[in-house]
Amino acid sequence: MITRELDYFNLQQICNSGQCFRMYRIADDRYSITALDKYVEAIQNGRQVTFDCTEREFTEFWEDYFDLTVDYGKYINAVSPRDKYLSAAAQMGSGIRILRQDLWEMIVSFLISQQNNIVRIRRCIDNICHRYGERKIASGGTEYYSFPTAENLSMAEEQELRGCNLGYRAKYIVSTAKSIASGEVRLDDISRMSYHDARRELLKLYGVGEKVADCICLFALHHMEAFPVDTHIRQALEKHYTKGFPKRRYKGMEGIMQQYIFYYELMA
DNA sequence: ATCCAGGAGTGAC
DNA sequence: GTCACTCCTGGA
Numbered sequence: 001m002i003t004r005e006l007d008y009f010n011l012q013q014i015c016n017s018g019q020c021f022r023m024y025r026i027a028d029d030r031y032s033i034t035a036l037d038k039y040v041e042a043i044q045n046g047r048q049v050t051f052d053c054t055e056r057e058f059t060e061f062w063e064d065y066f067d068l069t070v071d072y073g074k075y076i077n078a079v080s081p082r083d084k085y086l087s088a089a090a091q092m093g094s095g096i097r098i099l100r101q102d103l104w105e106m107i108v109s110f111l112i113s114q115q116n117n118i119v120r121i122r123r124c125i126d127n128i129c130h131r132y133g134e135r136k137i138a139s140g141g142t143e144y145y146s147f148p149t150a151e152n153l154s155m156a157e158e159q160e161l162r163g164c165n166l167g168y169r170a171k172y173i174v175s176t177a178k179s180i181a182s183g184e185v186r187l188d189d190i191s192r193m194s195y196h197d198a199r200r201e202l203l204k205l206y207g208v209g210e211k212v213a214d215c216i217c218l219f220a221l222h223h224m225e226a227f228p229v230d231t232h233i234r235q236a237l238e239k240h241y242t243k244g245f246p247k248r249r250y251k252g253m254e255g256i257m258q259q260y261i262f263y264y265e266l267m268a
Numbered sequence: 269a270t271c272c273a274g275g276a277g278t279g280a281c
Numbered sequence: 282g283t284c285a286c287t288c289c290t291g292g293a
Contacts, residue, residue, distance in 0.1 A: 018274065114275035120290070121274085167289025172276085209276045230274040262274080 002051045002058040008072035010095020011044045017096045017263050019219045021109055021122045022129075022147075034129075035065060036102045037146035039138040052140065067097045067222075075256045080249065085240045086257065089264035096259050099219060103187050104180070105147045106220035107205065110212045111172045120165070127164035132156060154181035172207025179205065195223035218255040227254040236265050 011031045015023045022034040030043045040062055041052040051058055063069065072094075079090045112124045132148030153161075154177035161170035179185045185205065190198050198221055202213040214228035227247065229237070237245055250257050 110274095115273065115288085116275090116290085117273050117292090119292090124290095162289080165290065168276095168287085169289075171288095207276065211275060215274090228274085232274060266274090 002053060002055060004049055004051075004068070005047045006049050006068065007047065008076060008094055009044075009049060009066070009068070009097060011042055011049070013093050013095040013263060014066075014097055014099070016266065017093070017259055018118060018266070019215075019259070020099055020101060021118070021125050032142070033065075034144050035061075035147075036105060037134065037136065038062075039136070039142065039144045041140070041142075065100055067100055070097075072097065072256070075253050078250065078253060079257075079260075080246075083246075086260065089260040090257075092267060093260045093263035096256070096263060098222060098224065098256055098259065100222050101220050102147070103191060103216070103220040104150055106216045107176060107180075107202070107208070108147075108153070108173055110215045110219075111176065111207050112166060112169055113215070114169065114207075114209075114212060116169075124165055128153070128161070128166075131164060150177045150180040150187075153177035169207065175206040176208070191221060195221075195225050198223065199226070218258075224253050224255045225251070227258045232265050233258060233262060236261055 011029075012025070014020070015025060015031055020033070020035075024032050026032050026041070029045065030041060032039065032041050038057075038061060040057070043050045043052075051062055053062060076090055076094055079086050081087060108128070109121070109125060113121050116124075129145040129147055132152045133145035136144055136146055138144060153173060156174060156177075158170045158174050161173060164170075166173065180187060185201070190201050193201065195217055199213050199217055202208050202216055203210070208216070211228050211230055214226040217223040217226040218228060227245070245254075245257075247254055
């Protein structure tokens with residue numbers, strides 16, 4: 001058990017921010033988080049957050065995963081007080097973190113996300129983890145499944161993947177898994193690229209468009225300048241920023257601002 | 269029933 | 282480059 005006093009951190013807000021699909025509320029203030037082949041449960045009591053894992057697991061994985069070494073006060077304070085809309089949004093979502101998630105897992109997750117809703121995205125990912133992932137037992141005895149590797153998914157048949165309720169997205173996943181498993185596209189190279197270069201490489205993947213590429217850049221590669229625009233964000237921008245969102249002002253922190261807006265609209 | 273939800277590919281022009 | 286159309290699925 002690891003307990004930390006954390007500012008600008010809220011499990012409920014992170015869970016509903018739409019960036020991770022394997023995080024679930026399992027009790028009033030208790031959440032389960034599965035990432036790659038790891039599992040943890042966390043409980044929040046105000047500033048006090050307890051992670052049900054060893055010191056080693058925390059410092060070697062979860063601390064980085066939740067981006068706990070970064071002070072999010074700098075983002076909150078960067079919001080212009082004159083911008084009432086963004087101020088309200090940032091206050092509402094002040095506990096959101098941009099997680100540092102696995103690149104491959106995010107590629108698949110956001111391929112599935114297109115023209116889809118969060119409940120179904122969660123179910124689809126749960127399905128492919130059950131079918132192609134590895135069964136595991138957490139230290140507390142909870143059974144869970146790891147996220148399948150690109151190699152495993154590259155060997156799947158499209159029809160078989162459709163059994164996971166992926167619909168037409170199944171062909172995107174098979175094709176993308178093959179180009180990665182074959183070495184044609186190298187994820188560790190993309191990890192080292194700038195936002196601009198990484199985005200361009202990701203767009204080469206079958207089924208990855210601009211919105212999905214930006215989500216991957218932000219939620220896996222932690223390129224904070226990525227600003228994914230989906231239909232909801234577009235509507236919010238049209239309504240509150242007729243002259244366009246002031247990206248200049250928020251240079252290098254566009255992504256977290258997008259999350260504040262996204263969460264605010266979701267809660268409204 | 270028809271529509272559409274946190275898009276992207278394709279072909280036509 | 283900008284449409285219009287299509288691609289699964291399930292919930293409203």
